[in-house]
Amino acid sequence: RKEVEQDPGPFNVPEGATVAFNCTYSNSASQSFFWYRQDCRKEPKLLMSVYSSGNEDGRFTAQLNRASQYISLLIRDSKLSDSATYLCVVSAGGTSYGKLTFGQGTILTVHP
Amino acid sequence: GAVVSQHPSRVICKSGTSVKIECRSLDFQATTMFWYRQFPKQSLMLMATSNEGSKATYEQGVEKDKFLINHASLTLSTLTVTSAHPEDSSFYICSAELEAETQYFGPGTRLLVL
Numbered sequence: 001r002k003e004v005e006q007d008p009g010p011f012n013v014p015e016g017a018t019v020a021f022n023c024t025y026s027n028s029a030s031q032s033f034f035w036y037r038q039d040c041r042k043e044p045k046l047l048m049s050v051y052s053s054g055n056e057d058g059r060f061t062a063q064l065n066r067a068s069q070y071i072s073l074l075i076r077d078s079k080l081s082d083s084a085t086y087l088c089v090v091s092a093g094g095t096s097y098g099k100l101t102f103g104q105g106t107i108l109t110v111h112p
Numbered sequence: 113g114a115v116v117s118q119h120p121s122r123v124i125c126k127s128g129t130s131v132k133i134e135c136r137s138l139d140f141q142a143t144t145m146f147w148y149r150q151f152p153k154q155s156l157m158l159m160a161t162s163n164e165g166s167k168a169t170y171e172q173g174v175e176k177d178k179f180l181i182n183h184a185s186l187t188l189s190t191l192t193v194t195s196a197h198p199e200d201s202s203f204y205i206c207s208a209e210l211e212a213e214t215q216y217f218g219p220g221t222r223l224l225v226l
Binding site for chain 2: 041042043044045046087098099100101102103104105
């Protein structure tokens with residue numbers, strides 16, 4: 001089983017749509033959680049951290065369920081510029097502090 | 113935000129040669145830098161953790177004698193792919209840790225070994 005699993009998609013949605021991505025992680029000792037965005041042939045860029053209480057940044061809402069080891073990202077009012085690969089990223093604590101484990105990514109294409 | 117650079121951005125080399133990739137944190141000091149590799153249609157895989165002034169910590173399955181890492185200063189880490197072979201062709205990305213669990217990624221280096 002992969003440490004971080006995501007539905008690879010692709011998701012093809014029209015502008016203005018709401019789209020949700022899911023992610024599960026296997027290491028119950030994981031401490032920190034993130035969503036990154038990666039454009040084609042570019043490096044990943046941090047989109048947002050994910051907190052247990054849930055957090056929102058504009059059109060983006062992230063949720064974390066530690067009991068189910070599940071993370072989600074909701075994008076409202078999709079824009080063409082949201083087209084990218086979205087990476088679910090988990091950081092374990094302890095001796096693995098600081099080390100990030102990436103999911104394979106979910107491809108999103110927003111079309112006019 | 114914090115800026116991390118990588119050089120070169122792309123390199124093509126012959127099989128058997130060695131390639132050095134530099135990762136620099138431009139506006140902050142990074143005690144810890146990370147090296148990742150990404151094959152097409154796959155996610156980033158951590159290769160090693162580079163610590164300034166000490167030996168790098170390699171992930172399982174990554175040959176330390178093939179992927180030499182040097183972190184001689186708080187702003188520079190280098191990855192040398194020794195005796196590169198076609199299967200080493202990949203997208204190599206470094207990151208630098210600014211603060212706890214906040215990593216900033218370099219733009220990556222595309223390596224093609226012929």
